[in-house]
Amino acid sequence: MRKSTRAAAPKCVCASEHVKLIGAIDGTFPDFGHHLEREMGGLWMHPIKVLDGFWLRFRDHDADNVDTWILADHYTCLPEGNVFEYGGGLGHTPVTIRRTQTAPDSVPGVIVVYTFLNRSGEPRKVTAEFAARTDLQPVWLSEKKGIRDGRRDHGAWDERENRFVARDGANPWFAGIRGLPPPDEAVVSQTAGPCPTAGNGVGVSFLYRMTVPAFGETLLTFYLTGSHQSGSECADRLDRLSQPVWTDQKKERIGALLGQSRLTVPDTRFQEAYDWIKVNTDWLTVNAGSYGRGLAAGLPEYPWWFGCDSCYALQGLLAMGCFSLCRDTLRLLARYSEQEHGNGRIPHEVTTFGVCANPGNTQETAHYIVMVWYYYQWTGDAALVRELMPLLGQSVAWLQAQDDDGDGLPGGYGIIEIPGLNAEMIDTAVYTCQAYGCYADFCSLFGQAEDAAAARALYARTAHAIDTLLWDEREGLYCDLFAAPRFVHQWCDALHGHISEEQETFIRSVIDAQRKDDSSYETRECGWLLNRNWTICTPMEAGIAPRGKADRALGLLHASALIGPWGVRLNAFPASHTMTVSTGAMAVAQARYGYAGRALMLLERLASTLGMASPGTVSEISPDGGCFVQAWTAYAMCVPVVRYFFGIQPMAGENTLRLAPAMPAAWPEASLDNVHVTDGAVSLRYTRTEQGYDYRVIYSGHTPVELYVAGGRSVKVGQAVYPMNGKPLTVRMTEREFTAEVTQ
Secondary structure (H helix, E strand, O other): OEEEEOOOOOEEEEEOOOOEEEEEOOOOOOOOOOOOOOOOOEEEEOOEEEEEEEEEEEEEOOOOOOOEEOOOOEEEEEOOEEEEEEOOOOOOOOEEEEEEEEOOOOOOOEEEEEEEEEOOOOOEEEEEEEEEEEEEEEOOOHHHHOOOOOOOOEEEEEOOOOEEEEEOOOOOOEEEEEEEOOOOEEEEEOOOOOOOOOOOOOEEEEEEEEEEOOOOEEEEEEEEEEEOOOHHHHHHHHHHHOOOOOHHHHHHHHHHHHHOOEEEOOOHHHHHHHHHHHHHHHHOEEEOHHHOEEEOOEEOOEOOEEHHHHHHHHHHHHHHOOHHHHHHHHHHHHHHHHHHOOOOOOOOEEOOOOOEEEOOOHHHHHHHHHHHHHHHHHHOOHHHHHHHHHHHHHHHHHHHHOOOOOOOOOOEOOOOOOOOOOOEEHHHHHHHHHHHHHHHHHHHHOOOHHHHHHHHHHHHHHHHHHHHHOEEOOOOEEOOEEEOHHHHHHHHHHHOOOOOHHHHHHHHHHHHHHHHHOOOOOOOOEEEOOOOOHHHHHHHHOOOOOHHHHHHHHHHHHOOOOEEOOEEEOOOOOOOOEEHHHHHHHHHHHHHOOOHHHHHHHHHHHHOOOOOOOOOOOOOEEOOEOOOEEOOHHHHHHHHHHHHHOOEEEEHHHOEEEEOOOOOOOOOEEEEEEEEEOOEEEEEEEEEOOOEEEEEEEEOOOOOEEEEEOOOOEEEEOOEEEEOOOOOEEEEEOOOEEEEEEEO
């Protein structure tokens, strides 16, 4: 539970996979947004928007207080919904109001309950007006499919059915509202609510004249829903929503989610952020019916599907145990890749009406193959891999075609979406290298020996190119990109006025230094450390950097200007933004090579932003910018903790559960329970002792366990003692429960 008092009214959400009700923590629904200007808030039931919002006007006749549209004084964020409390702005009255809202899992819609509490010994006569305004319109870019909003919504009140229903002027899109008890009056108009809102909606007002008993309470409950298919579906949903309360069911599911990969550490703030990130990720599941179900990128501006974001975020889903959502998202991206391209290219951005907003950067096609590999290693789901193999083969061929100069490095945009950086980028090269290796493993899995050998050759060639062409020995870092001087000159000139003066000066100094040091400067491609983007950590994040280079680069990066107060900046300039994805990638890179303390420091900075944008959330741009919830934050937090601190690394392809924990020194004890893996669940508990440390492992599956210990003098498992002498040791276990005592 996270609380806030009203200040600048940050945004909040009440969500299920079917609905996203986005408003402000003062209980209002201001117009905001840039994808659909002023329209990204309100009630969305993708692929359409249903309502601009709803409001409550209140008057206590016995106190003769001001008749006003009320604002919440306090807001509480719960995993299953929201609570708003109203009191200070109600005037001289003993009545306070609490609003609770939840979006049930089983029925698309939102249940809103207003509780009027009388704290005096006398009954109070009050009037309450609930007003809502529709705004039936399609998701962003729908006009590309010929789908357009009608000129005006039309609404009607059905007194017999006790429901208000509105329809878009040109499409079979519907909104439905029911109040219980039925209102004393219901009025349909264009002016309902406290102020006009953007859009072509219609309003409705429900008027209630009530007596709140002494020291008692009165409840008003409202059910909000819609449909992008038919009026009958909208009515059916309204009827189902009005039946039993669905809150307990949702609480149980959220409780089960929090019980998976359950972290216990001494730092309660860190643990709280870890739990809330799991909940935030759950809010981002979007089910748009026939258009697909998958993990969206962020709220409020990116409530649809992305290739790049998913290839990071789904790694977090695996660590959380959310295998089915991961599978659905991979299938969804495959479906739109085939529909849009048919050549293996993975789209960058797809709206919930199936419109491809960006055909896809080179990086995300490679990253998708890697993500399928991670999914297989965690789940052992060979059936999905077999289903996707034709696409993966096309993707590999498409990546090869992007290496048009034959140097082993594919060209095209990477994750850094800086205009003009359509070059051979470090992150694209790294993920392509990984992709070739993963595809080789898949080919071996299905007996395609010749294809596997070809893919391994591609892997070796690309890895060599990264290690030589993109490594700057003098700087001890990997380069941002590999390009010809003419390209870099033109790019820098084109960016004039669009980047900071400091950044432009630095880039030009790099160009000048390169010209002085290289007599063949004008005629050959070379590596460039221009922006020192966070992506230069990706060779270590992916584990393809040789140990010596990795150690050197990671030490320099940890001490560099990339590290800011909230995590890792997008580039090494103080004015640059910090994002959870950059912080997460660096944390993974540090943890993967054994620098758990550095990784934890970064994650602690990320965790410290909890609640800065909105109670219970960690925002996209640290500490409080961008989307107030963002999917790849699950990658940033869960992958370093689960895969590297606790070392839980399922390897279905090798029929092995590998445990390779490397705990930060700041945690004298820690536990991670009920981590779902291929054929069961594993729990690992760590305790530091006077002699070293102990690992307690409980595993419900049947796959052999490979315990990897990186340092110490000896390991005792059961009655067996294994000497180490400071060298790594691997112990194969068949027991389902054991303790490993490590002596240092």
